[in-house]
Amino acid sequence: MSYNEKTDYYLKLAITCRMTSVVQSIESPSHHISTELNIDGNPNVSKITLAEQITHLEKDLILVVKSLGLDQPRAFVEYDSKMETNCVMLTLVPKFAINEIMSELIFVIDRSGSMQGGPIKKASETLQLLLRSLPEDCLFNVVSFGSHFDSLFTKSQPYSEESFSKALKHAQEMDANYGGTEIYDPLKWTFENSKNDMPTSVFLLTDGQVYNVDQIVELVKSSEEKKKDDLRLFSIGIGDSVSHHLVESVSRAGKGYAQFVTNNERMDKKILGMLKNAIKPPIKDYNITWTNQILEDTLLVETNPVDKPTVISFFSNNATPSPDAQTIFMDMKIQQAPFLIPPIYPGTRFIVYCILKKGVEPCKEIILSAISKDGPMKLSIPLDPVALQGSKIHTLAARKLIQDLEEGTSFIHKHPRNKGKNLSDSLICEQIVKLGVTYNLASKYTSFIAIDERGSELVSEAKILSSQRIVPVAAAKRRALFSASPTLQKRAMQPFSMTSVLNYSRSSSARKSRSRVEESAECCSLIESYDDSYDSLPASVSLAASVKSKPPKIETLYSFLNFQSFDGSFLPSDKFYSWFGKNNFKDFESIGIENEKILCLVLALAYLEIIMFDTFKEECEMCYVKAKKNLKKEVGDDQNVNEDLEKAKEWVKKWADE
Template identity: 35%
Template sequence: MAYGKTVLNVACFYNIAAETHHLPQVAVKAHSTILSTTSRTTLTQTFSNANDYTIEEATYVFPLYEGVSVVRFKATVGDRIIEGVVKEREEAKQEYEAAKDAGFTAALMEQTLEAADVFTTKIGNIPPKSTFQVDIEFIGELKQDLQTEGIRFTLPAELYPRYGNAQVEESDFDQNKSGLEATVDIQLPEGITIKTVQSPSHPIDVSIGNLSTDQDAAPSFSRASATLSKKETNLDTDLVIVITPSKTGEPTALLETHATLPNQRALMASLVPKFALPAETPEIIFVCDRSGSMQSNIPDLKRALNIFLKSLPQGVAFNICSFGSRFSFLWPKSRLYDQKSVDEATRHVATFDANYGGTEMYRPLEATFKQRLHHGYNLEVFLLTDGEIWDEENVFRLINEASEKGNGDLRVFSLGIGSGASTSLVEGVARAGNGFAQFVADGENMDKKVVRMLKASLFPHINNFKLEIDYEGAGGESDDFELIDAASTVVDFESEKSEKPKKATISLFDTSAKIDDAPPPEVKPLPTFAEQPYLQTPSSIPPLFPGSRSTVYVLLNEGAPHKNIKSVALTAPSKYGELRLEIPVTDVGRGTTLHQLAARKECRELEEGRGFISRAPDADGKTGAARFGPVWDKIIQREAVHLGLRYQVANKWCSFVAIEKMPDGTEFKAGSTHEKAEGSLYSDGYPLGSARGGAAGGGIRKAKAAKGFGFGGLSFRSKSLVVGSAPPPPPAPAPAARFTPSAVDAICTRGYEMPSQSQPVLFGAAAAPPAPKPSLFGGGGGLFGQRSGGGLFGGFGSKGSSNKGSAFESSASMPASDALFGAAPSPALAPQPTGASPALFGRSASPPGSTKRVGIQSSSPPVAAAPPAANAFSFGSFAPQAEAAEVSAPSSSPLETLTALQRFDGSWGWTANLERITGVTFEDAKSAAPSIADDALPTALAIAYFRTKLADDADVWELMVGKAEAWLASKGINAEVAVEAVAKLIK
């Protein structure tokens, strides 16, 4: 992505007056297949490294439609093809870093923590004079377009800046010379014909009768293919295609048997409801985004509001809230809809402009919920926004809590206005508020859409829909049925099954008691759950609105009956009579599509603070959050990780990692010692993490600041990968670091902490998680411990590089701020140790002329790199659980270093300093204690070192060791056995 004049938030790179170059984007292709109401898309992005040197890491950011399930990730670098595998987020990151540092081709794809519709991809070790290609395959549900009663498919083209804690602006980008080649094939069920295929966003060519992949097949009006009118088109707006079939929203229920998992089935029920009930007269509040990012969308906002105002029925009360970095209401309380109030509101809307500053959504929504009328009125909230914020999680939590407190009398609908509206925010708000979302592209007609949304808000509140599964008995007759209801399913906490021994009475005055030897606090493991036979998602079926598609999934696990399913039924009571619809089930055979769609939907529910386990009570009637408090977040994460791993779908806590195989054809294993074979992808034939002698640098890797590489966000239009290039100025004295308002604005954060002198690194990679525990949804799961080390952003920029453009004041004399993005701290942030100065991940500096490294451009002089010590450490030579950064220098005492390396929970991770102090390698420790889990070995080794080498300082480390022993016990490991096994290795 090119960064020209200004900063784009999503990439978090800051260029100052440095010359920039681009890795040209050779081609971007997207092929989508629409099957009824779902889509499967393969996105292929190809880039070229025309340089004479290897690029150690390329990072780019791209958008995907919220809720899609990424099911395949493949990278091709040169002639090497590497397939991605879903792993727990931190484990995937560690494996990627280890492979990259060892000189292997590797790739990593992550969902950003702040938004579910933004992803980051990294490619490690791109050889010179080569191309690299990334293929991403994703599946998703299609929205019902209320304007046309058709099926709406969206391919995001832009990644717009979003408002966060830092003020940022959108950059100017060079036009992508390759453009986008997009093809959409449409295959509807036999008997349903395609009436129209149109795009409100771009000119397209449509062929009815055949698919692009099968031109020789007999023509059918159930098939069509659409392509952009120009073969290569530069997209500056999202590509939207709307298909209008002859029949819309026909109820369907599909049953899929998993292709590889035994006794695993998935059920999907989908329909666009068509039923009528008397309208109600609620209170309606329009919450309108008037922030600066809405400048081009204000006309559409006014048009939508005027339609709403003119369509309101008598008897409703209404109000208008405008928000940005501040907010205001038209009236202190909602007023009854009459001529006077609507005239006043219309005059008010005419004054609208994008003059409310930044986009802060939480406070206006909070105020809206607090000042509602309550007197016999249900509350309907309409959020009209471009959704360009990062603080989604708190907004979702606010709406979740308001919905629960309202006992079903509150709903939130959302309308995303303009191309680039955040699908994650707009869809998530509607889900949390039991409403639905719609989107309007630039200049798209919206009148029907707005009116139908308003009609839905007048629809009676029916919140207790249930799903029944009817099993087939002998002779095809119904045998029995299962009612799926998370709220009535009692969760069995297996960790609390065992009987606890009766505790002895403790004397308040025990002369034999040794106060200093009091045992450490008990570390309780996360509670585990019995596997449930059914997992319905969403766990609480949202209200059904006429004209708006609703889809429900059920994962049938081992405990569910293995009978044929005849039909499913949706039922709900209402004051007008029982509502019911029975849908026959069609068996689609073996596959993974429905399973992956279901898994992704449940993961999204968990990410947004809902999900099955959030609603299921225990034997005492308490739900998980009320029972476990802060620990509940870890339980939620564990369940999402289990689903991601089991069904191989990416989510907030699971990422794709792809690593090329070792020269002998085996899988790469972090921590093993190996070198690249001759004829490898690397220009010098050496692993990038190794030190070499010679005239080029005598074993010292070139200082990372010499030539910085900044890879920014990428979209189809022009956001190609950026490589900054500038010769390094001579070192300059480092002024004291200062935080200023402008400094905070200078760095593109999304609400992350800023570094301080006592915090050279904040976030990053971590030790591998402990062994998984039984999960609610079957299989393993576990608590993923606290992470330590790494840079401010952990995944962005270059680790160990001199990353410029810091959170401090920018000036010609300003030094590089390495610690911001993960390198060792600069003099401005922390004192520099003498002697060896290990870089992040323990790598030494590279010699001039060797491989280049992604970094941050700056006009500030770099900090000179210290030469490595003779025992400079390489990431590839220690354990897979290696820490992301060294938090103390080799010159520190062993006690100080081990103290600094200990985590809050009492454990240690395997680091270069731990190996250096103890003199024990990971391989030796594993050989001495093969039965001890990898992530427990460093903790046992640290305890052993304390006891054998630092016995005289026992009064200093005894609490630390006590906490460490408790941590080992919480993992089911006998501390004494583990410590004794490794203690003999300490010389």
């Protein structure tokens, strides 16, 4: 096998995007794409193609589609003529406001070696912004983990000037120097040391993959059940190699939700959305009305008929079900997926499916209801009158049903009539296989292979014998090797073979030099540093020239928020005044505010609103709210607050136009 930097082929990918309303924009945080809107004069249709020359997809292709009305509550029904069933899909991005509650907030940060470079820098900056955004009445802690773990505080501490300053310094000095990735022990410690008298929200940030996902998920699930909905876990997956299975599974078990950021994305916006939801009380007692028909779910399916003795296999670890577990309730005429309705959070897409058996018709309005700490909640969503034909929505629902069965949260596991009964592995396997085969879905028990149906056609010897292939190698990564040691450079340019490895391992010079593993690690490090596209300004770079430029940079926002105290105030200082090109308090006499502390507060609020909100409103909104609360404490009257703020906004507008 030989290597070549050139290739005669590239991957071509064309995607047609059809929406129910006008497509506003399509972006990709993972790849360079070319987008064509308004195809054939239809504003609802767009085409996407790759705008870069690549030979294969090294990572997931992510598309972010913005379309009018995409977040509106919608309910669709699909009829599958083959199965003679209806499947309803309910989707919305909720918008509602409920009062905040006093909470414990614990940030569990991956500091393993794989976080080196861009990922740990993102985590550090995001943690700093989170610390500035915390509500005044919360308790918080920071747990760092890798092959070992430690915590900033032995127990979560009240949010104060002292704890905030210590945590901020900790975040600024954070580095990826904790070795490997072990998540179970730090999470176990976090749950065991959390408060029992208030809701706890845990934020897990990781870029890794682990071998014991099931064990971690079971830990999260059991801990959440112990706290009875007062424990939630939110997870952020960082980078292109993170385990989606891990990140999504722990968030589902922890009644939170998962988000992912690629190497080219910022994570602050996404995790701040999580923080906003974490300080709101959990919503409970969800219910969805899918049909108006009165159904009797009284049919029991006998898994082991009484007139026939149970046959015990000579090759099975499954014990014979006890007599009281012979009848398992399985005949659900309404199969909701997921069976346990996931928590609903503002700004996070909510999707639930329901397969209705033959003869069961959906109601014209799907009703979603729940109970919050502030009172009952309800939403009626009209069912789209046009029934879709096919099995696409059925397949999505079946995937969720399989997920429920695999995670032990299906209707078979959780239905009250099956409580205390022995559910054998073979029964669950049978249900998963049935769904997998019916809807062509891969699972832990089902897989599919392609079969050549050409019959007896002979395959020539030339087609089955191996031959030399020219394998293209990305030039950028090859260039990264040139800064490595001379030995590594020379070896990297040679074709790889098992013989060369054996010869190398036997040579005396190899025994005296560094190991191949060490040099391979150096090579990987160089490649990673070369490919790292995360770009940010060093802390030492002066931002004076860009403090009022539009659109602003995120580094400008971070620098400005350094002036804010833990309670939201912006205290007078020479540095604060110099941000606006002034020397002292007297230079702001034209605003007409005599109290220096109030002046700094309204100036900061006006600056955030006028300069930052257009681009970074979500990133700085919680800091803005804290500052406004502090201003109200100082002024004590809403009318005076608004008057002072308007004066400052007028001044900032003129200053920005200078």
